[in-house]
Amino acid sequence: MRTDLIFIERKSMKFAAQAMFGLSLAFAVPAFAAPAAAASAPVDAVTPAHVKAVQDLLGAMQIEKVLKGVAARSHYQSEDQRKAVFAKIDRTPPAEVYQRMATPLARAISTDTAVEMTRFYNTQYGKKVIYEKYNSRGGIMMPGMVAAVPPEEKKERKRAAYVQASRQLEEAQPAIDHEAFVLLQQINKEQR
Structure with a gap:
Protein backbone atom coordinates (compact mmCIF):
# COMPACT_ATOMS: atom_id res chain seq x y z
CA MET A 1 0.00 0.00 0.00
CA ALA A 41 9.04 44.36 -40.86
CA PRO A 42 10.51 47.02 -43.15
CA VAL A 43 11.87 50.08 -41.44
CA ASP A 44 10.26 52.68 -43.67
CA ALA A 45 6.87 53.37 -45.22
CA VAL A 46 6.14 52.56 -48.85
CA THR A 47 6.71 55.72 -50.91
CA PRO A 48 7.31 56.20 -54.64
CA ALA A 49 11.05 56.58 -53.93
CA HIS A 50 10.99 53.33 -51.92
CA VAL A 51 9.21 51.47 -54.74
CA LYS A 52 11.75 52.88 -57.25
CA ALA A 53 14.63 51.67 -55.05
CA VAL A 54 13.12 48.17 -54.90
CA GLN A 55 12.51 48.28 -58.66
CA ASP A 56 16.19 49.14 -59.22
CA LEU A 57 17.19 46.25 -56.94
CA LEU A 58 15.00 43.82 -58.88
CA GLY A 59 16.68 44.99 -62.08
CA ALA A 60 20.15 44.52 -60.61
CA MET A 61 19.11 41.04 -59.43
CA GLN A 62 17.73 40.19 -62.90
CA ILE A 63 14.56 39.02 -61.18
CA GLU A 64 12.95 38.03 -64.49
CA LYS A 65 15.17 34.95 -64.30
CA VAL A 66 13.54 34.03 -60.99
CA LEU A 67 10.20 34.25 -62.79
CA LYS A 68 11.48 31.76 -65.37
CA GLY A 69 12.72 29.52 -62.56
CA VAL A 70 9.28 29.52 -60.94
CA ALA A 71 7.74 28.68 -64.31
CA ALA A 72 10.23 25.84 -64.81
CA ARG A 73 9.33 24.33 -61.42
CA SER A 74 5.58 24.53 -62.11
CA HIS A 75 3.57 21.59 -63.38
CA TYR A 76 1.62 21.92 -66.62
CA GLN A 77 -1.11 19.81 -68.17
CA SER A 78 0.82 19.56 -71.42
CA GLU A 79 4.08 20.52 -73.07
CA ASP A 80 2.20 23.03 -75.24
CA GLN A 81 0.89 24.81 -72.15
CA ARG A 82 4.41 24.99 -70.70
CA LYS A 83 5.74 26.44 -73.96
CA ALA A 84 2.90 28.99 -74.06
CA VAL A 85 3.74 30.18 -70.52
CA PHE A 86 7.43 30.58 -71.37
CA ALA A 87 6.52 32.44 -74.56
CA LYS A 88 4.41 34.88 -72.52
CA ILE A 89 7.29 35.40 -70.10
CA ASP A 90 9.66 36.03 -73.01
CA ARG A 91 7.27 38.64 -74.42
CA THR A 92 7.08 40.44 -71.07
CA PRO A 93 9.79 43.12 -70.90
CA PRO A 94 12.07 42.80 -67.84
CA ALA A 95 11.31 46.42 -66.86
CA GLU A 96 7.62 45.49 -66.61
CA VAL A 97 8.46 42.55 -64.34
CA TYR A 98 10.47 44.84 -62.05
CA GLN A 99 7.72 47.45 -61.99
CA ARG A 100 4.94 44.95 -61.24
CA MET A 101 6.85 43.19 -58.46
CA ALA A 102 8.32 46.30 -56.80
CA THR A 103 5.20 47.59 -55.02
CA PRO A 104 4.30 44.37 -53.21
CA LEU A 105 7.95 43.67 -52.37
CA ALA A 106 8.44 47.16 -50.92
CA ARG A 107 6.60 45.84 -47.84
CA ALA A 108 9.32 43.23 -47.34
CA ILE A 109 12.45 45.14 -48.46
CA SER A 110 13.43 48.46 -46.91
CA THR A 111 14.77 51.38 -48.93
CA ASP A 112 18.19 51.06 -47.27
CA THR A 113 18.39 47.38 -48.17
CA ALA A 114 17.29 48.04 -51.74
CA VAL A 115 19.87 50.81 -52.21
CA GLU A 116 22.73 48.85 -50.61
CA MET A 117 22.04 45.60 -52.46
CA THR A 118 21.58 47.46 -55.78
CA ARG A 119 25.00 49.04 -55.20
CA PHE A 120 26.45 45.60 -54.45
CA TYR A 121 24.89 43.84 -57.46
CA ASN A 122 26.19 46.61 -59.74
CA THR A 123 29.80 46.02 -58.62
CA GLN A 124 32.03 43.71 -60.63
CA TYR A 125 31.85 41.08 -57.92
CA GLY A 126 28.06 41.48 -57.53
CA LYS A 127 27.56 40.92 -61.26
CA LYS A 128 29.62 37.74 -60.96
CA VAL A 129 27.41 36.59 -58.05
CA ILE A 130 24.26 37.15 -60.13
CA TYR A 131 25.78 35.39 -63.14
CA GLU A 132 26.76 32.38 -61.04
CA LYS A 133 23.34 32.31 -59.35
CA TYR A 134 21.55 31.79 -62.65
CA ASN A 135 24.28 29.96 -64.57
CA SER A 136 25.80 27.71 -61.96
CA ARG A 137 27.08 24.32 -62.84
CA GLY A 138 26.97 22.05 -59.81
CA GLY A 139 30.46 21.86 -58.44
CA ILE A 140 31.89 19.03 -56.41
CA MET A 141 33.37 19.91 -53.05
CA MET A 142 35.41 17.20 -51.38
CA PRO A 143 35.54 17.01 -47.59
CA GLY A 144 38.13 19.44 -46.28
CA MET A 145 38.07 21.63 -49.40
CA VAL A 146 37.47 25.33 -48.88
CA ALA A 147 36.21 27.57 -51.64
CA ALA A 148 38.62 30.36 -52.52
CA VAL A 149 37.20 33.72 -51.48
CA PRO A 150 38.39 36.69 -53.55
CA PRO A 151 39.67 39.70 -51.57
CA GLU A 152 36.84 41.93 -52.85
CA GLU A 153 34.29 39.47 -51.45
CA LYS A 154 36.05 39.34 -48.09
CA LYS A 155 36.00 43.13 -47.93
CA GLU A 156 32.33 43.26 -49.00
CA ARG A 157 31.24 40.67 -46.47
CA LYS A 158 32.63 42.80 -43.64
CA ARG A 159 30.78 46.03 -44.48
CA ALA A 160 28.10 46.57 -41.84
CA ALA A 161 25.59 48.00 -44.34
CA TYR A 162 26.07 45.01 -46.63
CA VAL A 163 25.78 42.49 -43.80
CA GLN A 164 22.51 43.99 -42.62
CA ALA A 165 21.10 44.43 -46.14
CA SER A 166 22.00 40.92 -47.27
CA ARG A 167 20.41 39.48 -44.14
CA GLN A 168 17.17 41.40 -44.77
CA LEU A 169 17.18 40.41 -48.44
CA GLU A 170 17.64 36.77 -47.45
CA GLU A 171 14.68 37.08 -45.05
CA ALA A 172 12.63 38.58 -47.91
CA GLN A 173 13.39 35.66 -50.25
CA PRO A 174 10.10 33.84 -49.51
CA ALA A 175 8.21 37.05 -50.37
CA ILE A 176 10.20 37.40 -53.60
CA ASP A 177 9.39 33.81 -54.58
CA HIS A 178 5.72 34.34 -53.70
CA GLU A 179 5.44 37.54 -55.74
CA ALA A 180 7.19 35.85 -58.68
CA PHE A 181 4.60 33.07 -58.52
CA VAL A 182 1.72 35.59 -58.31
CA LEU A 183 3.10 37.53 -61.28
CA LEU A 184 3.56 34.32 -63.26
CA GLN A 185 -0.12 33.50 -62.71
CA GLN A 186 -1.12 37.00 -63.82
CA ILE A 187 1.05 36.85 -66.94
CA ASN A 188 -0.34 33.41 -67.77
CA LYS A 189 -3.93 34.76 -67.66
CA GLU A 190 -3.13 37.80 -69.82
CA GLN A 191 -3.52 37.80 -73.57
CA ARG A 192 -0.04 38.39 -74.96
Whole structure:
Protein backbone atom coordinates (compact mmCIF):
# COMPACT_ATOMS: atom_id res chain seq x y z
CA MET A 1 0.00 0.00 0.00
CA ARG A 2 2.83 2.34 0.88
CA THR A 3 4.55 1.81 -2.51
CA ASP A 4 1.27 2.59 -4.30
CA LEU A 5 1.08 5.94 -2.51
CA ILE A 6 4.68 6.77 -3.40
CA PHE A 7 4.00 5.83 -7.03
CA ILE A 8 0.87 8.04 -7.11
CA GLU A 9 2.75 10.94 -5.47
CA ARG A 10 5.54 10.69 -8.05
CA LYS A 11 3.05 10.58 -10.91
CA SER A 12 1.23 13.60 -9.46
CA MET A 13 4.47 15.53 -9.03
CA LYS A 14 5.58 14.64 -12.56
CA PHE A 15 2.22 15.73 -13.97
CA ALA A 16 2.30 18.98 -11.98
CA ALA A 17 5.84 19.73 -13.15
CA GLN A 18 4.91 19.08 -16.78
CA ALA A 19 1.79 21.22 -16.46
CA MET A 20 3.77 24.11 -14.97
CA PHE A 21 6.42 23.81 -17.69
CA GLY A 22 3.71 23.78 -20.36
CA LEU A 23 2.06 26.87 -18.90
CA SER A 24 5.37 28.69 -18.70
CA LEU A 25 5.97 27.97 -22.40
CA ALA A 26 2.47 29.07 -23.32
CA PHE A 27 3.04 32.45 -21.75
CA ALA A 28 6.70 32.81 -22.76
CA VAL A 29 6.39 32.07 -26.49
CA PRO A 30 4.31 35.17 -27.36
CA ALA A 31 6.85 37.34 -25.56
CA PHE A 32 9.65 35.93 -27.70
CA ALA A 33 7.62 35.89 -30.92
CA ALA A 34 6.70 39.60 -30.91
CA PRO A 35 10.21 41.02 -31.36
CA ALA A 36 10.97 38.58 -34.19
CA ALA A 37 7.91 39.73 -36.11
CA ALA A 38 8.85 43.36 -35.60
CA ALA A 39 12.41 42.73 -36.77
CA SER A 40 11.29 41.38 -40.15
CA ALA A 41 9.04 44.36 -40.86
CA PRO A 42 10.51 47.02 -43.15
CA VAL A 43 11.87 50.08 -41.44
CA ASP A 44 10.26 52.68 -43.67
CA ALA A 45 6.87 53.37 -45.22
CA VAL A 46 6.14 52.56 -48.85
CA THR A 47 6.71 55.72 -50.91
CA PRO A 48 7.31 56.20 -54.64
CA ALA A 49 11.05 56.58 -53.93
CA HIS A 50 10.99 53.33 -51.92
CA VAL A 51 9.21 51.47 -54.74
CA LYS A 52 11.75 52.88 -57.25
CA ALA A 53 14.63 51.67 -55.05
CA VAL A 54 13.12 48.17 -54.90
CA GLN A 55 12.51 48.28 -58.66
CA ASP A 56 16.19 49.14 -59.22
CA LEU A 57 17.19 46.25 -56.94
CA LEU A 58 15.00 43.82 -58.88
CA GLY A 59 16.68 44.99 -62.08
CA ALA A 60 20.15 44.52 -60.61
CA MET A 61 19.11 41.04 -59.43
CA GLN A 62 17.73 40.19 -62.90
CA ILE A 63 14.56 39.02 -61.18
CA GLU A 64 12.95 38.03 -64.49
CA LYS A 65 15.17 34.95 -64.30
CA VAL A 66 13.54 34.03 -60.99
CA LEU A 67 10.20 34.25 -62.79
CA LYS A 68 11.48 31.76 -65.37
CA GLY A 69 12.72 29.52 -62.56
CA VAL A 70 9.28 29.52 -60.94
CA ALA A 71 7.74 28.68 -64.31
CA ALA A 72 10.23 25.84 -64.81
CA ARG A 73 9.33 24.33 -61.42
CA SER A 74 5.58 24.53 -62.11
CA HIS A 75 3.57 21.59 -63.38
CA TYR A 76 1.62 21.92 -66.62
CA GLN A 77 -1.11 19.81 -68.17
CA SER A 78 0.82 19.56 -71.42
CA GLU A 79 4.08 20.52 -73.07
CA ASP A 80 2.20 23.03 -75.24
CA GLN A 81 0.89 24.81 -72.15
CA ARG A 82 4.41 24.99 -70.70
CA LYS A 83 5.74 26.44 -73.96
CA ALA A 84 2.90 28.99 -74.06
CA VAL A 85 3.74 30.18 -70.52
CA PHE A 86 7.43 30.58 -71.37
CA ALA A 87 6.52 32.44 -74.56
CA LYS A 88 4.41 34.88 -72.52
CA ILE A 89 7.29 35.40 -70.10
CA ASP A 90 9.66 36.03 -73.01
CA ARG A 91 7.27 38.64 -74.42
CA THR A 92 7.08 40.44 -71.07
CA PRO A 93 9.79 43.12 -70.90
CA PRO A 94 12.07 42.80 -67.84
CA ALA A 95 11.31 46.42 -66.86
CA GLU A 96 7.62 45.49 -66.61
CA VAL A 97 8.46 42.55 -64.34
CA TYR A 98 10.47 44.84 -62.05
CA GLN A 99 7.72 47.45 -61.99
CA ARG A 100 4.94 44.95 -61.24
CA MET A 101 6.85 43.19 -58.46
CA ALA A 102 8.32 46.30 -56.80
CA THR A 103 5.20 47.59 -55.02
CA PRO A 104 4.30 44.37 -53.21
CA LEU A 105 7.95 43.67 -52.37
CA ALA A 106 8.44 47.16 -50.92
CA ARG A 107 6.60 45.84 -47.84
CA ALA A 108 9.32 43.23 -47.34
CA ILE A 109 12.45 45.14 -48.46
CA SER A 110 13.43 48.46 -46.91
CA THR A 111 14.77 51.38 -48.93
CA ASP A 112 18.19 51.06 -47.27
CA THR A 113 18.39 47.38 -48.17
CA ALA A 114 17.29 48.04 -51.74
CA VAL A 115 19.87 50.81 -52.21
CA GLU A 116 22.73 48.85 -50.61
CA MET A 117 22.04 45.60 -52.46
CA THR A 118 21.58 47.46 -55.78
CA ARG A 119 25.00 49.04 -55.20
CA PHE A 120 26.45 45.60 -54.45
CA TYR A 121 24.89 43.84 -57.46
CA ASN A 122 26.19 46.61 -59.74
CA THR A 123 29.80 46.02 -58.62
CA GLN A 124 32.03 43.71 -60.63
CA TYR A 125 31.85 41.08 -57.92
CA GLY A 126 28.06 41.48 -57.53
CA LYS A 127 27.56 40.92 -61.26
CA LYS A 128 29.62 37.74 -60.96
CA VAL A 129 27.41 36.59 -58.05
CA ILE A 130 24.26 37.15 -60.13
CA TYR A 131 25.78 35.39 -63.14
CA GLU A 132 26.76 32.38 -61.04
CA LYS A 133 23.34 32.31 -59.35
CA TYR A 134 21.55 31.79 -62.65
CA ASN A 135 24.28 29.96 -64.57
CA SER A 136 25.80 27.71 -61.96
CA ARG A 137 27.08 24.32 -62.84
CA GLY A 138 26.97 22.05 -59.81
CA GLY A 139 30.46 21.86 -58.44
CA ILE A 140 31.89 19.03 -56.41
CA MET A 141 33.37 19.91 -53.05
CA MET A 142 35.41 17.20 -51.38
CA PRO A 143 35.54 17.01 -47.59
CA GLY A 144 38.13 19.44 -46.28
CA MET A 145 38.07 21.63 -49.40
CA VAL A 146 37.47 25.33 -48.88
CA ALA A 147 36.21 27.57 -51.64
CA ALA A 148 38.62 30.36 -52.52
CA VAL A 149 37.20 33.72 -51.48
CA PRO A 150 38.39 36.69 -53.55
CA PRO A 151 39.67 39.70 -51.57
CA GLU A 152 36.84 41.93 -52.85
CA GLU A 153 34.29 39.47 -51.45
CA LYS A 154 36.05 39.34 -48.09
CA LYS A 155 36.00 43.13 -47.93
CA GLU A 156 32.33 43.26 -49.00
CA ARG A 157 31.24 40.67 -46.47
CA LYS A 158 32.63 42.80 -43.64
CA ARG A 159 30.78 46.03 -44.48
CA ALA A 160 28.10 46.57 -41.84
CA ALA A 161 25.59 48.00 -44.34
CA TYR A 162 26.07 45.01 -46.63
CA VAL A 163 25.78 42.49 -43.80
CA GLN A 164 22.51 43.99 -42.62
CA ALA A 165 21.10 44.43 -46.14
CA SER A 166 22.00 40.92 -47.27
CA ARG A 167 20.41 39.48 -44.14
CA GLN A 168 17.17 41.40 -44.77
CA LEU A 169 17.18 40.41 -48.44
CA GLU A 170 17.64 36.77 -47.45
CA GLU A 171 14.68 37.08 -45.05
CA ALA A 172 12.63 38.58 -47.91
CA GLN A 173 13.39 35.66 -50.25
CA PRO A 174 10.10 33.84 -49.51
CA ALA A 175 8.21 37.05 -50.37
CA ILE A 176 10.20 37.40 -53.60
CA ASP A 177 9.39 33.81 -54.58
CA HIS A 178 5.72 34.34 -53.70
CA GLU A 179 5.44 37.54 -55.74
CA ALA A 180 7.19 35.85 -58.68
CA PHE A 181 4.60 33.07 -58.52
CA VAL A 182 1.72 35.59 -58.31
CA LEU A 183 3.10 37.53 -61.28
CA LEU A 184 3.56 34.32 -63.26
CA GLN A 185 -0.12 33.50 -62.71
CA GLN A 186 -1.12 37.00 -63.82
CA ILE A 187 1.05 36.85 -66.94
CA ASN A 188 -0.34 33.41 -67.77
CA LYS A 189 -3.93 34.76 -67.66
CA GLU A 190 -3.13 37.80 -69.82
CA GLN A 191 -3.52 37.80 -73.57
CA ARG A 192 -0.04 38.39 -74.96
